Amino acid sequence: MPSMKSIITKRLGVIFALLSFIVIVAITLGFRQISIENAKDKAIAMAEIIKAGLTAHMKSGVMENRDYFLNEIKSTYNVNNINIIRSDEVNKQFGTSSLEKEIDNNSKYVFETKKPFFNLHEQQNEASLHAYIPYIASNKNTLKCLECHNVQEGSVLGVVEIDIDLSQYKSLSITYIIAILLFLIFFIIFTLLKSIKTINEHIVKPLESLIDKFEHSVLNYTKIDSTHFETKELIKTVDEVNQLIDLIHNKNQELEIKNIELKELNLEIEETLKETLTSIGMIAEHRSKETANHVKRVGEFSKLIAYKLGFSDDEAELMYISSQLHDIGKIAIADELLLKNGKLTPEEYKRVQFHAQIGYEMLRYSERKILKASSVIALEHHEKYDGTGYPNGKSGEDIHIYGRIVAVCDVLDALSSKRCYKDAWPFDEVMDYIKGQSGLHFDPTIVNIVLECKEDIRRIMVEFKD
Numbered sequence: 001m002p003s004m005k006s007i008i009t010k011r012l013g014v015i016f017a018l019l020s021f022i023v024i025v026a027i028t029l030g031f032r033q034i035s036i037e038n039a040k041d042k043a044i045a046m047a048e049i050i051k052a053g054l055t056a057h058m059k060s061g062v063m064e065n066r067d068y069f070l071n072e073i074k075s076t077y078n079v080n081n082i083n084i085i086r087s088d089e090v091n092k093q094f095g096t097s098s099l100e101k102e103i104d105n106n107s108k109y110v111f112e113t114k115k116p117f118f119n120l121h122e123q124q125n126e127a128s129l130h131a132y133i134p135y136i137a138s139n140k141n142t143l144k145c146l147e148c149h150n151v152q153e154g155s156v157l158g159v160v161e162i163d164i165d166l167s168q169y170k171s172l173s174i175t176y177i178i179a180i181l182l183f184l185i186f187f188i189i190f191t192l193l194k195s196i197k198t199i200n201e202h203i204v205k206p207l208e209s210l211i212d213k214f215e216h217s218v219l220n221y222t223k224i225d226s227t228h229f230e231t232k233e234l235i236k237t238v239d240e241v242n243q244l245i246d247l248i249h250n251k252n253q254e255l256e257i258k259n260i261e262l263k264e265l266n267l268e269i270e271e272t273l274k275e276t277l278t279s280i281g282m283i284a285e286h287r288s289k290e291t292a293n294h295v296k297r298v299g300e301f302s303k304l305i306a307y308k309l310g311f312s313d314d315e316a317e318l319m320y321i322s323s324q325l326h327d328i329g330k331i332a333i334a335d336e337l338l339l340k341n342g343k344l345t346p347e348e349y350k351r352v353q354f355h356a357q358i359g360y361e362m363l364r365y366s367e368r369k370i371l372k373a374s375s376v377i378a379l380e381h382h383e384k385y386d387g388t389g390y391p392n393g394k395s396g397e398d399i400h401i402y403g404r405i406v407a408v409c410d411v412l413d414a415l416s417s418k419r420c421y422k423d424a425w426p427f428d429e430v431m432d433y434i435k436g437q438s439g440l441h442f443d444p445t446i447v448n449i450v451l452e453c454k455e456d457i458r459r460i461m462v463e464f465k466d
C-alpha cells in the first residue's frame, strides 16, 4: 500500500518532469529562432555596409583593393565567406571580372524575386547561415546608383552572398540549456522536498493525530477540540467526526438498553425453562406419590455436591436442573404399578425399573446440554457403586458422576420424607444409613461430602419442606 507521500511525490515528479521537458524544448526552439533571426538581420546589415563600401571603392577607382575591405568585414563579424555576384546587365556594361562569383541557382532566385534568400546549414556541432542579399539599384538614396549604372530603377545590380558562422551561438545555447536544466533539477528537488515537508506537517501528522483523538473520543465520549488543527479542511473534518462520535454514542446507548432488555429476556427464558423442567420432574414424581418439593430438594442437594466436587458455576447449575428430571421415565409407567398398595411382584418391579431406560430414551436425542445430562441421570440414578443396581449393573466410576450424585440425593430425600407407606426417618438415622452404604450403594467420595455438609443438607430440607 503506497503512502500519501509517495503518491504525491510521484505525481509531482511526473508533472515537473513534463514541465521541464516543455520548458527545455521551448527555450531550445526559441533560442535557435532568435539566433537565426539575429543572423539574418546581421547579414542584411552587413550587405548594406558591403554595398556602401564597394560603391566607395568603385567611385574612388580602387575596386582591385576591395578584398582587403571584405577580409576586414569577414574577420570583424565572424563570417566564413563573402561573395559578390554581378547581374548580367552590370557585366554587360563593365565587362566580367574574375573577382565576382558566377550566378548559381540560389542567386538566380534572388535576381528574379528581388528578395533576400537564407539557407541554414547544420552539422553536429557546426552551424552556418547562407544569406543572399539583393543589391537593388535606386536613384532615391544617397548612392544614386543610376548615375553610373545603365539599368532601370529597382532592378537587381548584384547579390551579396554571406556565409555567417553560427557555431558559437550553438555552443552558447547548449551551455545555457544545460544551465537551465541544472537549475530546473535543483528547483524540482527543492520543491519536492518542500512539498513532502508541507504534506507531513499539514496533512499526515494532523491526520494521525485526528485518528488518535478519534479513538480516545469514541472510547471516552469526549468531543475532539478543533482548535488543535490549522487548516479549514481539517477543522471541517473534525466537526464531522464530532457529529459521528455523537451518533456512535447514541447508537451505543441504544445498544446498551437493548442489551439489558435482551439479558432480562434471556433470564426470563432461562427461569421459565427451569420452572418448566422442575414442573415436568414434579409431574413424573407425582405419579408415584412423591411429594412436590422432592425434585427441588434433589436439585439443591445435587448442586451442593457438584460445588463440593469442584464443578464450575455453570456445571453446578446444570446439575441442579437436570437432576430434577431423574424420574421422567415414570410418565410411561402404568398407574396400577406406581400406585399399587402392597408389594410389587418381581415381574411388576422389573416393569417399574424400566423407567430408567425410558427416561434415557426420551431425552437422549436432544442436542441441549441440560437434556443430555438429564438423559444420563435418568439412566444411571438407580445404578449402585458395587454393581448391584439397575438397569445395566454398572459399578464404581463406570457410572457417570451425574448418576452417582443423584443416586445419593434421591435416596437421601426419600428416606427423610414422609410417604403414605412410611414415616420420615430421623435425620441422624438417614445419615447413618448413607454412611453405611458407602462403597455399596453409593460412591464413598460423595458419601463423605454428604457427611461433611450435614448442616447445609438440613437447611435445604427446612427451606423446601413439603
Ligand SMILES: [Fe+2]
Binding pocket: 326, 327, 355, 381, 382
Ligand atoms: Fe427413579
Ligand SMILES: [Fe+2]
Binding pocket: 285, 290, 294, 326, 327, 410
Ligand atoms: Fe426420585
